[in-house]
Amino acid sequence: MKATSHAFVDNAHAALGDGQLRRALGNIETGFQRKRAAAKLGLPEFEALRDQAKAIKDHTLAHLDLYLERFETQVHAAGGQVHWARTTDEARQSVLDICRQAGARSVLKGKSMVSEEMGLNDFLQDNGVRPIETDLGEYIIQLRREPPSHIIAPALHLNKEQIADSFRDAHPQFPAERPLSEPRQLVDEARSVLRDAFLKAEVGITGANFLVAETGSTIIVTNEGNGDLTQTLSRVHIVVASIEKVVPTLEDATTLLRLLSRSATGQEFSAYTTLSTGPRRPDDPDGPEAFHVVILDNGRSALLGTPAQDTLRCIRCGACMNHCPIFAAVGGHPYGWAVPGPIGAALNPGLIGIEEAHHLPHASTFCGRCESVCPMKIPLPKIMRHWREKAFEKDMMGTVPRLALWAWAWAAKRPRLYRWTTGPMMAVLGRLGRRKGRFRSVPLAGGWTRHRDFPAPQGQTFQQAWAAHQRGARRKGQ
């Protein structure tokens, strides 16, 4: 997909002014945060499983070439085919070739973030193959020609009235005056429309949550059952996945599965977890006749061995974005690429380049909640800091922040000078701001104070306050 991450700042501003969006994002706390917390409480081994999950992926990444080879061998043994793609261009060409070979005019799709990354839908459409999204959330945003705003809840940013409007436009076959004010009515209408599409399916494309090297199986985890209908009713099943999705064994996949749904939606297990291995067997009564796995690199292999390697442990549960104050304020769209939120800020600079994505690692308060909830223990703030350094090295920050940081660093390396200058400065600022407790504007920081007040310091530096505290403690101790 074409990234718009460079426009993060403007898009985030626009999002902040969107009242409807703010209401929709308000659902995150009740919908996702509380449910995850309850699910974690329900499994005493949750923390220990996080450690094991991290170890599984670290081991796999250290042997990624070998596990991918075994996966390929096993897919072949089961009668399937593997297609390797260095770039998103190669990946979507592979998919198109398979569709053309099958003579398909349309394809059904289950939810897949890798296909978003590939910009697959637009590409297929431009080449005469109509993609039909079947996950309810993806279907809704496809009707609205929007990208997903969340990796597990693509239509998170919409309310039911907006969805009803889209359905009325898109489904002229139904009476115009039908009631569509309840979620139930919307779900039923989508079910009946997509049912026809399922029964005419030619090619079905799904993503994969995991690829199992031991068996050559691809695993999808869903709740609706659309991914299963997509692959079972199609003549040809194409799986699109990225290289880091592979895990060694069924047991390893199991450990990750125990964490995935709990972290994502707070479910102990999603309704449907499906392992697909090769095409239908000669005596199977149904299932696809052909099975293809398209495996995409798109820059990931080059991240191995760098500080950003840990992002490749991600299992795309969405917990980091569900607990991110920035995401909760602006939603997923401003991030401007397939993966939003903290993991987007840590991963995307490595995949689409720091030039495009340099705003993203700055979209963080470094509160650390993302890392604390990440089932894979990915040090997201640390990786964002790494990208901030890269952006600084590449001179991508603008002159004023750069000069200010440079001056601060220069002074901070000279403790005595630092104390001499900051002490009086705090005293003056503290006195000036005493009445209101805040400043409307601060010289050289107009960009910052345009949207918020600068809190007035208390009059002492931390070091002064700390020294006073120590003196007090010593006196008490005597």
Add this chain to the structure above:
Amino acid sequence: MGAARQGIFESLRRSIGRDAAADAVAAVDERLNRHPRGLVPALTRVGGAAAVDLFIEKARKVAATVERLDAFDAIPAAAARRLAEWNLPAKLRLAPGMANGRVDWASSPMLETATGPSRGEDLATLTGASAGVAETGTLIITSGPDHPTTLNFLPLGHLVVLSVRDIVPAYEDAWDLLRAAGPMPRTVNMITGPSRTGDIEQTIQLGAHGPLRLHILLIDEG
């Protein structure tokens, strides 16, 4: 695409920068052959009746319904009752494994049955399951000549016959059974409750694309 494959693997090996390739291969083979278990939650340390109880509790928690029967013969009448309760016609599409098995479907003449994969017109289906995992109330249904996968996803109401003997505590136990049964089937479905979606304002709605109802007939022959 030979060039792409080669490019990716070269890049991987460059980034991984491994010295002792033989050790790495041995470590990988060992893990794949032995497939060691990770941490299995303590709640699965149950057997016998306790495992069955846990299975039932967990399945009900995800909106499946569970009914205990003491014989395979009781299935047709129980199925007919359930369809009536769901307000569905007394018509059922059976998995071949269930049609040709130990159940005498002729004993329930009120019930119209058909057998084989579904093409979408069936409102209710009945299949077996190869295992039930107590940990989360999960059914394991594998594809094969006796088990068309379409029956698991196309109907509005899905009835599943499970013998209490096939209930295992943890997912790992189900993998052991699967390995013992031979090569991997094309499809292994792990089904935990009926289909659902939270895509509209995060309200949970059942029956998104798959079944709206999931009823488990648990056979305990004593």
